[in-house]
Amino acid sequence: MMKYALVINDVIDTISYDPVGGWITVGDDVFGGFIRDGAGWKAPPPIIVPPPVPEELSRWQFFAAAALAGIITQDQAKGALTGTMPPPFVAFIATLPQADRFEADMLLTGNQIFHRHHPFVQAFLNANQMTSDQADAIWRAGAALGT
Known part of the structure; x- marks a missing residue:
């Protein structure tokens, strides 16, 4: 046939x-x-589908991924785990309206889980001219580190 x-x-x-x-x-x-x-x-080229973007990262995944992305240094990431806020995050908090600074500081200092779609994540992206795709890549990299 x-x-x-x-x-x-x-x-x-x-x-x-x-x-x-x-x-x-x-x-x-x-x-x-x-x-x-x-x-x-x-044959057409294979379609490469990236892994899904996790909604949450643990504290260490978040700061390790930020270091791997070059946002902070590895030493700053380690310091963040013991309460020393990395300078890029200190600078970001300073750009926020006064009414939001305390909450942002508390979240970055004490949060054990970081949510991809939290309003402060979007504000950080905007303040640093980063795209949503870049944030997704950071979240994927953090998730790939394991738990």
Whole structure:
């Protein structure tokens, strides 16, 4: 039985064994999504799906990931675990409205869990011209460190 493909913009859109007009004959080793490669066909590149972004990081994961991302030093990350606030976070807190500074300081100093979508995370991103994708990468890196 002959195998046929409907091709749109050099990509196989649909495979059929009972085509209507406008279809081309293809080999049994060609499937939907294949891309025209000269006179033949090649498989599309694999779709790489990044791991999901965790909603939470533990305290040590958060500060370790911040160090791995270059936001703070490794020594500052270790100090943060014993209560010494890293200078970039001190500077960030200073940019907040007076009414928010105490809460931010308490969260960074005492939180055992850091939430990806907490408003202070977004404020930190904005203050440091970081994108949401960069924050997601930091959260993924933190989660990859284990528990």
